[in-house]
Amino acid sequence: MTVHNPSSFVDWHSKGEHASYMRTMKSPGAILDLLEIQRPAGDMSRPALQDIVLVEDMLGCSRVRGDLGGGRFDVATEKGTLAVAAPNFATTVFNDQSHRLRSLAFPLAQWQGVLDEAADGRFSIDTSLIYGRIFDSPAIRSTLRNLWALCNDEGAPSRLLARAAGFEILAELCRMGGAPLATAKGGLAPWAQRRCLELMRAQLSEDISLDELAAEARLSPFHFARMFKHSLGVPPRVYLTRLRIEKACELLEQTDLAVTQIAQEVGYSSNQVLARVFMKHRGLSPSDYRRFVCDSIGRTVSSHVPKARRAFEA
Known part of the structure; x- marks a missing residue:
């Protein structure tokens, strides 16, 4: 053998x-x-x-x-x-x-x-x-x-x-490497972090306020903002923006929704606002991103292992 x-x-x-x-x-x-x-x-x-x-x-x-x-x-x-x-x-x-x-x-x-x-x-x-x-x-x-x-x-x-x-x-x-397995001392309790992130994801299309998130964690807005950044590395608003851009990418890749509708789905008032934020975080417009991804999918490599292995050796 x-x-x-x-x-x-x-x-x-x-x-x-x-x-x-x-x-x-x-x-x-x-x-x-x-x-x-x-x-x-x-x-x-x-x-x-x-x-x-x-x-x-x-x-x-x-x-x-x-x-x-x-x-x-x-x-x-x-x-x-x-x-x-x-x-x-x-x-x-x-x-x-x-x-x-x-x-x-x-x-x-x-x-x-x-x-x-x-x-x-x-x-x-x-x-x-x-x-x-x-x-x-x-x-x-x-x-x-x-x-x-x-x-x-x-x-x-x-x-x-x-x-x-x-x-x-x-x-x-590397930035996250110093964080312990559980929530760092001074950060959000695990249950509070989980509930706040669930709320963010569930209400991406809405304008979630700091007060709402703080109430979910049973903290004052001041203490919540400080503890959220301690736990996740960025302020709540920055983290929410990342979630929205991630969801926009998913919708651009997997649906035929118009960019204007996608903007509303992820909490932006217009396609112009989404385009401005998307350009800042991705370096290209939502339409260009969709076009680029569709072109790439059209060139998808076969998942057959021997053929894929040849790509590794190229």
């Missing part, structure tokens, strides 16, 4: 018994590796690999337990929640339900020098990132979505897009 000794995250999921779980594999310029994996409930542990791996839960799960390099956890996850598995660490993960994941792997051979240069040689792979914690980040999810849509082209444009997206994601993971 041949023993499979994987050399990378992609290798682990593209060969042997795990290959049947992989739905799609993409390579944006051979700088980052993107995989979509569909697995049944049960054990999804793996050996230590030399990749930093960011995982997005596409469905949510009633119970996930294990260790990704940041200590033991036992939690329920929601659709869109994120986690980072540490490199050179044998992860253990058990899911109580079938699950679908999108994973972004940073091969250390590609990124170690970049990280060392950015930190003047003081970057620590072991301690600098937010390993093993289940967290939420609209900014990272949005970057992942863009990368997934735009990474079908190989060559210089793809490599530049992949590198830029990698920088953005790693910078956010």
Whole structure:
């Protein structure tokens, strides 16, 4: 019997018994590796690999337990929640339900020098990132979505897009790296944070006030604003804007709604207001974003593994 000794995250999921779980594999310029994996409930542990791996839960799960390099956890996850598995660490993960994941792997051979240069040689792979914690980040999810849509082209444009997206994601993971697993002292209680984020998502089309959010957390507006920023890194209004732009991207990608209607769906008074905010956060107009994504989808690479593997080797 041949023993499979994987050399990378992609290798682990593209060969042997795990290959049947992989739905799609993409390579944006051979700088980052993107995989979509569909697995049944049960054990999804793996050996230590030399990749930093960011995982997005596409469905949510009633119970996930294990260790990704940041200590033991036992939690329920929601659709869109994120986690980072540490490199050179044998992860253990058990899911109580079938699950679908999108994973972004940073091969250390590609990124170690970049990280060392950015930190003047003081970057620590072991301690600098937010390993093993289940967290939420609209900014990272949005970057992942863009990368997934735009990474079908190989060559210089793809490599530049992949590198830029990698920088953005790693910078956010470094910023979050000092946060503890639970809410930091001085931040929102877990129940208050959860209820406020649920309210934001449920009422994106409305103008939610600071007073309403503070009342949901049973705090004064002053203390709520300070504690929200302590917990999530940005003020409530900035976080709400990120959620709105993320939802606008989703509607532009998945529906034929007019931009004016999408603006109303995400809480902006007109398509001009949405366009101004969208341009600031995405660097292009909503119409151009939709056109670009549709063009990219038209060039989608087949999810057949051998063909995808040739793209990695190109």
